[in-house]
Amino acid sequence: MKPIKFSERISQLKPSLTLAITSKAKNMKKQGLDVISFAAGEPDFDTPVNIKNAAIEAIKMGFTKYTPSSGTIELKNAVREKLKKDNSLRYSPEQIVISCGAKHALYNIFQVLCDKPDEVLIVSPYWVSYPEMVRTSGAQFRVVGASEKDGFVVDPKLIEEGLTRRTKAMIINSPANPTGAVFGREVLEKIAKIAVSKNIFVISDEIYEKLIYGGEEHISIGSLNKDIERQTLTVNGVSKTYSMTGWRIGYAAGPPEIMKNIAALQSHSTSNPSSISQVAALEALRGKQEMVSTIKKEFAARRDYMVRRINSFKSVSCVKPKGAFYLFCNISGTKLDSISISERLLEEAHVACIPGIAFGSDTHIRLSFATSMENIKVGLDRIEKWLVKNEADNR
Numbered sequence: 001m002k003p004i005k006f007s008e009r010i011s012q013l014k015p016s017l018t019l020a021i022t023s024k025a026k027n028m029k030k031q032g033l034d035v036i037s038f039a040a041g042e043p044d045f046d047t048p049v050n051i052k053n054a055a056i057e058a059i060k061m062g063f064t065k066y067t068p069s070s071g072t073i074e075l076k077n078a079v080r081e082k083l084k085k086d087n088s089l090r091y092s093p094e095q096i097v098i099s100c101g102a103k104h105a106l107y108n109i110f111q112v113l114c115d116k117p118d119e120v121l122i123v124s125p126y127w128v129s130y131p132e133m134v135r136t137s138g139a140q141f142r143v144v145g146a147s148e149k150d151g152f153v154v155d156p157k158l159i160e161e162g163l164t165r166r167t168k169a170m171i172i173n174s175p176a177n178p179t180g181a182v183f184g185r186e187v188l189e190k191i192a193k194i195a196v197s198k199n200i201f202v203i204s205d206e207i208y209e210k211l212i213y214g215g216e217e218h219i220s221i222g223s224l225n226k227d228i229e230r231q232t233l234t235v236n237g238v239s240k241t242y243s244m245t246g247w248r249i250g251y252a253a254g255p256p257e258i259m260k261n262i263a264a265l266q267s268h269s270t271s272n273p274s275s276i277s278q279v280a281a282l283e284a285l286r287g288k289q290e291m292v293s294t295i296k297k298e299f300a301a302r303r304d305y306m307v308r309r310i311n312s313f314k315s316v317s318c319v320k321p322k323g324a325f326y327l328f329c330n331i332s333g334t335k336l337d338s339i340s341i342s343e344r345l346l347e348e349a350h351v352a353c354i355p356g357i358a359f360g361s362d363t364h365i366r367l368s369f370a371t372s373m374e375n376i377k378v379g380l381d382r383i384e385k386w387l388v389k390n391e392a393d394n395r
């Protein structure tokens with residue numbers, strides 16, 4: 001048989017860099033090896049029981065058929081209330097589309113907004129899926145670096161310099177994966193001003209909104225003024241806040257013309273996200289919120305412990321993340337690139353982490369604190385021991 005000629009879109013897609021290492025870690029575990037994983041991209045807590053019960057009830061009641069393809073009016077209204085209360089954003093139901101996770105919401109946006117000559121600005125270190133999603137739309141991505149000494153908060157001047165006449169949109173992700181950076185009001189105002197003056201859309205991925213530790217406040221860029229609101233697409237979901245990654249509910253809110261096209265695209269592709277999951281998400285947004293502060297407290301304690309330990313290591317250091325549940329550790333002192341150190345940590349120390357190259361930096365590795373304190377302690381002991389040996393070998 002002749003080799004298959006794949007579409008241009010798919011030929012450009014890069015397989016996930018993180019997959020190789022995580023599947024190897026899984027295999028090692030299967031063989032009975034005791035591997036500690038810092039690779040998780042999802043909370044390690046169970047979905048709260050009130051949410052599960054709402055879904056069970058939905059099944060029993062027969063809420064198991066198609067819903068409107070852009071989501072139920074009940075869930076859209078709950079999202080509207082949430083956006084108004086938490087984010088000072090006011091939208092009508094037509095301006096909201098419920099999708100199969102925030103990832104799907106983002107994917108829809110690029111499909112609807114971007115074409116071949118367009119460019120999308122991404123702040124590096126970036127979430128692993130942004131470049132590939134942009135590329136799949138036919139557009140190109142351009143990277144602007146946020147520097148570690150600024151706590152990985154991007155300098156708006158660099159955003160301005162990164163714009164070309166082809167720039168259609170930029171992605172803002174605060175709190176950020178993988179760095180935990182939280183963009184303050186001043187920075188967001190500068191970014192908004194640039195976006196408005198250059199007529200560029202802002203896609204604001206706010207999935208880690210509720211996971212901020214310490215005094216920092218989450219600000220939705222779309223809420224800053226009316227002009228930026230008209231150019232902003234706010235993306236969020238229930239995955240990270242409510243430990244609901246498997247339920248696949250996210251949403252986007254934005255200008256009516258754009259949302260209308262997203263709804264049309266979704267109606268011909270996935271149709272509605274699971275009816276049952278929509279009921280669960282409704283309970284997540286409207287039900288009791290105590291779980292969120294419990295999770296936050298636990299994440300904060302793990303973060304503090306990990307940052308303290310890692311910054312006591314000689315050849316590795318990390319900036320204290322203000323949000324999300326990852327540490328982006330600088331490994332320059334080890335003289336290894338991010339894939340080599342990740343492979344060696346896995347093989348020799350039985351600890352899994354994600355190479356920074358997947359997020360645009362080969363001098364970092366990502367360690368997630370979405371794992372128990374016991375695991376964290378044992379895992380860090382192993383890393384420390386391995387580093388001491390590596391440092392001795394380098395001498």
Ligand SMILES: *Cc1c(COP(=O)(O)O)cnc(C)c1O
Pocket residue numbers: 041100101102103104127173176177205207236237238239240245248249250
């Ligand atoms: C996890 C994650 C998402 C997607 O979450 P969904 O499960 O698809 O809702 C989006 N953006 C970032 C930065 C993430 O880390």
